[in-house]
Every structure is written in structure tokens, then in C-alpha cells.
Amino acid sequence: MNDVAEDSRQLDDAAELLWSRWKGRILVKRNEQVASLKVECGKEDLREFCDWVSEERDYALATEVVEETPAGFLLTYIFYAQSREPWIFVETRIAAGEAAPSLVDLARGPSFDWHEREAEDLFGLRFEGHPRLGEFVLHEDWPEGVNPMRRSFSARAWRGERESSASWRPPRALLEPGSFAMPIGPIFSDFAESSHFLLETVGEDVVRTIPRFFYKYRGVEKIVEGQTIDRALLLAERFSGASAFAHGFAFCQAVESICEIEPPPRAKALRVVFAELERLRRHAASITGICNSTALAVATSQASLIEEELLRLTGETVRHRYLFGAIAPGGVACDLDDAQARRLGACVKEASDRLGELHRLLRYSSSFLDRLEEVGVVSPEAALAYGLVGPIARASGLERDIRKLRPYAAYGSVDFVAPVEQEGDGYARLRIFFREAEQSALIIGQVLSNLPTGHLTAKFARTRAGAALGAVEAPSGAAFHWVRLTEDGAVARWRITPPSFPNWHGFHLAAEKFAFQDFPIILASFGLSNAECDR
């Protein structure tokens, strides 16, 4: 059966189910273009409906979008299915001055947690029933009642240099006599991103970790307001440089969806090649990080050689070592000639083989495995409740990969597997990195051997007003970019939910009851970026 007919049938079934189950309480609209259902739901039914969608229908939360309207706020909860079923967009209006219902105590509640905390900080929107609001994106020194994402707030208005009050103390969970907390960060280690962890301990073992992020909040979603697509793309590529292509890709997808543009076949194929090249390099970097965290010097050197060679290969074939400027709305900005394609294919194959050899050597290094096995465990149940994505979710038994769930660009015609492991520990995550890197190389080989000819970009006739979601599988998991454009092509609202956002939220699950010296290893085995999470 062809995909369009299949999507249409799925859409009918899903709409039918919603109608019969929620008759009279919700309003359902179909969107054939992106195979999605828009559900308008009253504030009083929101909790029950979201619980049903996520728990009973096994939908995961992609993102929660808050928009300021003249009458208050428009909240859009976007859910994606764990199969080919359509997206569900749930819209609820909250009048000015009212609170929204908090969803954190539902079965899948943790996945809503950070979205609500972020909305409370940035929009001043209260969530009734949320146990810990405040001091999240904006730290304790930020003045109360000043919400940067509100229309009335000027993006250029800097608040001056501030310090926390002398009486401020970080929140603690452990209150036993003799317990103490060891602070790490925001500037720590040799090359760590700025973030802070409070390790709570009663002596030898760390009982729990309280992370504190958003030191790197650059207000991307605010400063982009009113900017052109062209300028916004620069930000999309540069807010998280290590996964620049994936975010540029998701942003362009959203724009193309609004403007109803279809990239030509060659662009779709090259997008897959570039995205997998980035994934391969990122996974090599994560592997380097894990080897380095266990102080295995030769393995670190070997992995970092592969990483640098992939950077050089990218620089040589796509101009920029981190793929900046490779994507364009409607297609790609870089082409590969036959010689480049052949060289790229051969080098990627070689890098993959060498990673395989490194994996083999590591598997026989018991001192290395001892540091990873049963360290930093995330259970499948927790991964589900927290809505984890990417390699971390797949290391905990969740078969969740946007490339498989909602095939985009040329992924529908590529033969590959999304590896899954069950243990959820550091070693499972390392194996996922190795296996996915191998798959990336295979995908690149497949696509390059059958590269369509033709144009690089579709004609961009004119921009339209509208909103759409772009979703790609970035190296560290699903990246969702929700974009609203005005008539003249300016960005009115851009909600970025990078994979690091849910995954950093789940980090504390893995950082419980461990020995001090395991902390860098747990950190490295997540392979996450703070720049990506903090935006």
C-alpha cells in the first residue's frame, strides 16, 4: 500500500477513535498535509485528555508551545505516536491571569515537568498543582515577575549584573545528620560545558544529584522574534554547533511545511548524507568522551583520531567542519560532485571499520567495561515516563527514532536499523553509539550509491503566514522545531525542543546511588550538550 493512502487511512481511524471516545468534549480537525489531528480541548478536560493520549494511546510528548495572545495564552501540546499513527496537536486557551492545569502528576507526567517550569519562568504562566516552579531557566538572581518571552519585554533590555542574595541556599533533598552536598560547576573539568551539579552524599556514595542548567541560556527563541527566515537559520545552526545540521534541518522542514515547498530529490538525498555524517561524527565524539572519562589513553587517542578525520572529511567536502551553511530552506546549499561522493563514501566506510575495530578492542578490556557496566542505569519505565529520546532512550529499551516513526527526506527509501539495547547502563549507551555509527555509515553508502540528479533547491516563490512543526532525529535524539511565520516571512514564534531537553531532565535518574569517581563516566555516557538544552 502506498504511504499516502496508508497515512490517510490512519488519519481516518484516529479521528474516528477521538470522536467516539471524546464526543462533545473536544473539537477535532484533520490535516492531510502533515498527517495530523488538531484537537481543541477545554482547560477542564486537558488533564484527562492528555493522560488518555499519552498513557492509553502510548503517545509521547514532542513539545509544548506557549504563545501569548491578546486574551491570554494559547497552549499547544504536540504528541507523536510510537507507530505510523498521526501527530496529535492539543490546543487549549488560558485566559489572562488564570493558571493552567499542571500535568506533572500524570503517569507520563515527568515529560511535561520541564516544559511547565520553562513556561512559568519565561511567560509568567502559572501551572496549578506543579510542586516546584521558579528558578529554572532564570536563576534565583533574576527579578520576580520579569518574563523575557512576553511581548512587552524588550530583547535588548539587559537587567545589569546581579548576584544571588547572601541568604540564598540551593535546594537540598538529603537532610540526614552528617550529610553534605558537593557542588560541581558551573566551570569545572578540562573541557566541560557550563552547568552545575550538586552531589548529595552521606560519605562514600552519592545518594542523588541535583542538576542546575541554563547557564548558557542565550534567549534564542526571544531574539529571533521578528527576524527573517534567513537570519533565523543562522541561529538554528549556531545555538548548538555540534548538531548544527540537524537543527537547521528541522527548522527548514517547518518553514517548508508552512510555505508548502517540496525539496527536490537530490536535496532530500544529500540531507540524509549530511545528517548521517553529523551523527557519525557526534557519536565518535561521544565515544571519545567515554574513553577519556575512564582514562583509557590509547582508546581516547584512537577515537579522537577518527573524530578529527571525520571533521576534516566534512570540511573538505561540505566546506565547513561542522556543516554550517550546508542546508538551505527548500534544499541544500552544497553539492557533491562524483569524485567527492566517492571519496566521502570510501572515507566514511573506513571510519566505520576503524570504529568497529575500536569497539572490538574495548570489549576485551575488562577494566574499561567494569567502569561502565551497571553504572548510570535508566530503567525503561523511567525512560518512558520522562519521554527520553535518541540513543539514551534506545539504550533503555525504547524503540523510538523519528527516522523510523515519521520517515522524512529520503529516509523512507533507505534500509537501516535503529539499534535497541535493554540494560540502560553506561555500556548499553556506548554500544548504541557504536552500532548507530555503523548504521550511519551504511546509510551514507546506500544513498551515495544511488544519488538522484537534479536541482539542489526548490523554488521559494513566496512565504506564507502559518505555523508548522519540523521534526528530525538529531544525533542525540528527536529534535522538534515549531515555527510560526507572519505574512511577510518573519518569525513570530519559534519553539525549539532539542533532544538534550528531555534527556538532561532524565539525567538525575542515572546519577543516583553511585561512587564519586563514576560521575564523569555517567556524564560522558549521556553524550549530551548544554548549549543545545539551554538555547
Add this chain to the structure above:
Amino acid sequence: MTNWVLRGLRTGIKTTRYPGTEDLTPGVTPGRPLAAALPEQEATAVVEVCPTRAIARDGAAVAIDLGKCVHCYRCAAGETEAGLPWKQDYEWAAYSNETATARRALEGAFGRSLHIRFVDAGACGACMSEARQLNNPYYNMHRLGFFITPTPRNADALLVAGPVSDAMRLPLRRVYEAMPTPKRVIAIGACAISGGVFGPSFSSAGGVGEVIPVDVTVPGCPPPPLAILHGLLVLVARKPPAARAPQALRSGP
């Protein structure tokens, strides 16, 4: 264990010959736009196309302020379109201003033993990744006497990336204050030099120089490892700095 030793030996020597000789292996740099004389219309076009105002008219030609360039390639000459020529090099580091030029470079005892503290002041991850590559066998900065230290109290130089996000202002200032004198600061990347695509804004200072004094700037988005290495060598007076951007460009908007 012997497997690892053999594997290491079999790999051979990978290290670059820079700074002894120039290293132009393909892919070591994203390149940069070159100032060039262009016909009136094309010159206006490249000035307009630059999103970070790194290009300005300079008489009949256009001049480039590399500190603002984010390698977006929008001004690059394509096969069909006219534009600026693009040069594959990396010796881009310069003294940040006249005062820094006048300050004596860290020579003598520091020339072959410089301890560096890296600070992420809101960087996107690419600058940090490039700085991290300095430890890989291709660049191996230890051979040149550069060492990364985990504490500012042992650091002679700060290597700072990022536009300095609001929450990192205070930590950055504290790190600087904790360093013993003489101390030097290297700002790496367009964000650290000029705010790049982020700032200044409510959440970004728009450059390291807004918070602490900067001695050497390393342009690039991100600067490749060899450019950062050049910056370190400039700081200890083992390499001459690149020429700075024309005055007209720096005082511009």
C-alpha cells in the same frame, strides 16, 4: 593490554608539522572571505548579504572584519554568482586592541610552559569541540608546552568561548579574579569577540571584552584547532599576529 600498545604503535605519528611548517591538509579550516576589489554593484551586494556586518566598503574595494565573520558563505563566490574569493588559511589570531598590542606578550618562562583554563561562556559547542581537538594526536598541544589546567588558580591564560550568557558573567569574572598575575585572556570565536549571531541582548553580553579585558582574539565560527594554536603562539610571542581589521570596520555599527 598489549593490544592497546600495539594498536598505538601501529598508528604511527599523526601530528601536524605546524608551527614549523604550514599545514594545509584539506579540511583543517573552514576558510575565510578575502578583502578584494569588486565592481560597484557587486561590492554593494556582498556588503548587504553579510548578516553580521563583517564586510564594509573600503574605497573601491571591500574590507573584512574577520572577528565578526560567522562562515555563512553567503558572500562566497559561487560557480555562477560573483562574490568574494575564499582563502584556506588559519593564522587569524590578533591582539585585541592597541593596549593589548602594547602589553608585553607572555614571554620568557611562559614561552614553553603555559597553563590554560578553558571557560565556556555560553558557547554553542563547536568552539569547545575545536578547542578539545587540540589534545588529539593531530594537534597535540602538549608538544608546544601548552597545558590545560582544571583550576584558574594555576592558570596563566584563560581561553574563553561564547558571547557570555547572562548567567556566566559572574562566574567568568570570578575565574579571572582567581587567576594569579600576570594573566592573559584569549577570546575564541566570533561570539566571544563580537557576540556573533547572539548579541548583545538581554541574555548575552555580546563578547568577552564586555566583562573582562581581552588580550588576543581568535576569529572563526568556530576557529579551527590550528587557528586556536596560532592564538596561543601569538600570546607567547612565538608567532606574529595577523593584521587587525581596518579602523572603519571596528567603529561601525
